[in-house]
Amino acid sequence: MRSDFERILKVNQQKEVRSPLNSRRPIPIPAFLAGIMIKLFKVKEKQRELAENANGKPPVKKQSAGELRLHKDISELNLPKTCTISFPNGKDDLMNFEVTIRPDEGYYLGGAFIFSFQISTMYPHEAPKVKCKTKVYHPNIDLEGNVCLNILREDWKPVLNINTIIYGLYHLFTEPNHEDPLNPDAAAVLRDNPKMFESNVRRAMAGGYVGQSFFNRCI
Incomplete structure (x- = not known):
């Protein structure tokens, strides 16, 4: 057993x-x-x-790929003296900033035009959203501030950067184009009567009416 x-x-x-x-x-x-x-x-x-975060500060937010690329673009800016950049929300918010352009030649000589830039986290695969905050009499900028610039639309490529856009905006003021207008009335005047176009631009920048539209002084 x-x-x-x-x-x-x-x-x-x-x-x-x-x-x-x-x-x-x-x-x-x-x-x-x-x-x-x-x-x-x-x-x-x-x-x-x-x-x-023993110092009591909130945890540091991890930057997106878009923020990292934008930080690089900002650090490498090489702007002409006629263009300046500012950060209304402080430099902790790089994704929203303003650029002021003061043309030193052409129809818009002496004016100051402010553009807002809104950058998405998908940048540079998605173009920045740019609007003109200064109401301007211009064939390529409508009265709501929308801008006709190909590199902000179908011609945008990730290899482009903020510097490229700012130079493109500056070019709109030195060489306005009547062939691809957002303001058809201004484009028609530029095409048919450049002298009258120049007069309208000066009147608008000085503050006053052009047709039925009122423009604030920006000169």
């Missing part, structure tokens, strides 16, 4: 074989335990953030 010890050993071995700890199937976790584990994970994550 087998000893009591042998019988007990055999029973224990059978229990081990049937034990869920030795099974390959995952052991289901009760819902209430899963909830507790999630809460513990969140607490640990919060403690980690507080430890990394």
Whole structure:
């Protein structure tokens, strides 16, 4: 006869074989335990953030690829003296800024024109949104500030940068184009009567009416 010890050993071995700890199937976790584990994970994550920011400041936001590229573009700006850039929301918000253009030649000599730039996190795969905040009598800028510049639309490519756009905007003031207008009336005057166009531009920049539209002084 087998000893009591042998019988007990055999029973224990059978229990081990049937034990869920030795099974390959995952052991289901009760819902209430899963909830507790999630809460513990969140607490640990919060403690980690507080430890990394012991000075009491909020955690540093990780920059997107678009922000990193824009930061590079801004640091490499090489603008003419007629163009300046400013950050109304402070330099912590690089994704929204303004550019002021003061043409030193052409019809718009002496004027100051402000453009807002709104950059998405998809930059440079998506072109910046640019609007003219200064109401201007111009064939390629409508009275709502929309700008007709090919590199902001179908000709945009990720290899282009902020510097390229600003030079493109400056070019609109030195060489306005009547062939691709956003303001058809101004384009027609430029095409048919350049002297009258020049007079209208000067009147608008000085502050006054051109046709039915009023323009604030920007000179």
